[in-house]
Amino acid sequence: MKLRPALVLLFALSAGCVYAQSAADLGAGPKPRKAATWPLEPTAEQAQAAQLSARFLTRFHYDAQPLDDAMSARIYKAYLKMLDGDKVFFTQADMDKFAPLKTKFDDAIWNSDLSAPFAVFNLYVQRAVQRMTYARSLLKDGFDLSRDESYDVDRKDAAWPKDKAAADDLWRKRTKNDWLRLKLAGKDDADIRKTLDKRYSGYIDRIRQINSADAFQTFMNAYAESTDPHTDYLGPEAAANFDIAMSLSLQGIGAQLQSRDDYTMIVKLIAGGPAMKSHKLKPGDRIVAVGQGDKGAMVDVVGWRIDDVTALIRGKKGTVVRLEVLPADVGPDGKHELLTLVRDKINLEDAAASKKVIEIKDGGVTRKIGVIDLPSFYSDFGARSAGDKDFRSTTRDVAKLIAELKQEGVQGIVVDLRNNGGGSLAEADSMTGLFIDKGPVVQVRGSHGEVQVQGDDDAGLSWSGPLAVLVNRGTASASEIFSAAIQDYHRGLVIGEPTFGKGTVQTLVDLDKFASGDSEKPQLGELKMTIQEFFRINGGSTQLKGVTPDIGFPKNGDEKDFGESTYDNALPWTQIPPADYEPVANLSAYLPQLLKQHDQRAAQSPAWKLMLDELAQYKKMRDMTSISLNLATREAERKQQEQMQAAFRARHVAIDGSDAALPEAGSNLDDGLNPNERSIKSELKEEKDAKNAKDPQLEETAHILFDAIGMIKADPKLASEVLPYGGKFSPRALASVSTPAPSASSPAH
Known part of the structure; x- marks a missing residue:
């Protein structure tokens, strides 16, 4: 998926833009x-x-x-x-x-x-x-x-x-x-x-x-x-941050920062990092000076750019950094505190694969559905090339989560790839191998027309039971490779919105390796350059068209402004001959019935109807191109919005039975403030509310798997068609479907 330019524009700067998006201390980098x-x-x-x-x-x-x-x-x-x-x-x-x-x-x-x-x-x-x-x-x-x-x-x-x-x-x-x-x-x-x-x-x-x-x-x-x-083009700092985003690890103190007024403010502490372990820092604290080592001079950083403060705070594991802090609960003239931290390796768990279990109840039957949430396809290439046996990768993490979900007795798994913008092509390839025995996964064509087939060569799979992949418009690149392979093999159901449509492969060119001149450390940055196009194993491309789900959910309207088709210079859709592969199942055997049950449930579901109404309101608001500057007119419009939000809230309460997980009344209305003008406390609460909000699309995807499991249990012949490899792996698959007891672990890829 496209990286946003590292552009320091007026409103990005003013809105408290965090240059180090995930954390302030993003590894070793250039001096301020x-x-x-x-x-x-x-x-x-x-x-x-x-x-x-x-x-x-x-x-x-x-x-x-x-x-x-x-x-x-x-x-x-x-x-x-x-x-x-x-x-x-x-x-x-x-x-x-x-x-x-x-x-x-x-x-x-x-x-x-x-x-x-x-x-x-x-x-x-x-x-x-x-x-x-x-x-x-x-x-x-x-x-x-x-x-x-x-x-x-x-x-x-x-x-x-x-x-x-x-x-x-x-x-x-x-x-x-x-x-x-x-x-x-x-x-x-x-x-x-x-x-x-x-x-x-x-x-x-x-x-x-x-x-x-x-x-x-x-x-x-x-x-x-x-x-x-x-x-x-990635400048030196952008290149360093890109490497961290791919590896999900860094060396520093483990604190996410933002620019607030003239201060660098702590927004969040990363679990397990030196900042959290110190028990001396908290969200809202302001860093006013930074010193290196035990005796280095303290450098006043009030009024500095966030990336320059970041460059002082981050550093190698085992080194010392000293921070002079203005606590969150004191005014500008309050007493400063000085603390010493030893930098360490930090794992960015918030950006890693995670799991949960959803229990779906219907007709007196309860089934456990596992959900694997995957924000990106990451891999610590540096640690891997250095021979680190514990290097971080998507495939390793997902394999571990599958094993844990098996122990919890899940009967189906949803891989949630919504807003997963991609990442490592190799990880998309190897992760597909967790769900198929072996075979091609993707075809890659170079600029001279040569085509290479990449795939899973290792026998065995980690999960052989019912599978769904949940996608939306933000599902792009490596995520589309995985989704397309699962769909082409008939290995699982692809559910959601049509995906982004990015079908190209990029490589990083370190320009420093080609520098000329006498400079000892030129730091010219890197070029992230398109060098290949990838194709599905069925021969089609995801370029422009993306992946069309087997069961579609309502679109949110973003496709007009977001997606490959919105770029004037996007490459055209093409196709090549299919790879040598055979579908491992025939999901067409029960797809019509699953679609029918989904449509019937959606038509009767108050939660689904509420989601559609909120989506319609969202589309209406985002399609407005002109607004009145008359106070009376705007007050009337806001009153209508307040009434509509109140009605939506009442419907949520009627459905959920409580408003405990809902944002406060009126909090969805425009407060006129920019993000950096709100309190850290309110920002964190908003983030928490969003995380705890009901997710009708995920619930419905799990319910579709619930239906699929019921049909498989009721009809052994159907099970042999829709489970992978014609039932070759059915003893393990059916064990996980028919009983909540943990099934035997299949070989991990």
């Missing part, structure tokens, strides 16, 4: 960068990285295209979209000045002269400061809230403001809408003025922290993503 000097200028290393990237992209990319004037025009369009996609900073007058650059970005890269793209970036920063300064100036006098006017919230197809006067009017409306949102949430004018002034001044402070590396990262991603949607 020096303060930016203006205007921003490219470095010689950046020019070298750009030229090296171009050589790889024009020669080794799966769909290699020349870096010429035509590509330059595409880069130009992508670059401006990254900087100002909503067309609120630049004006048409600015665009007229930029127009000659449309065919110059190729020359900038080949000639190692990045002054042109940097000039665009510098003007972006200048315009952003100007717009925010103007927004602040409007707060003194407030707004006429009785005036009938509207603001277009969806500006992706809008024209650029003609000139400064038009831009000022646009920002007047944007600022007025910010004011209105807080007004509707119950704030008085003094609080609104204070909140917005603090917000906009914070924007300006963060804009001024943007540096040369940010400008280069943005420009290079504009080029990389102009070749295809999934090619990216």
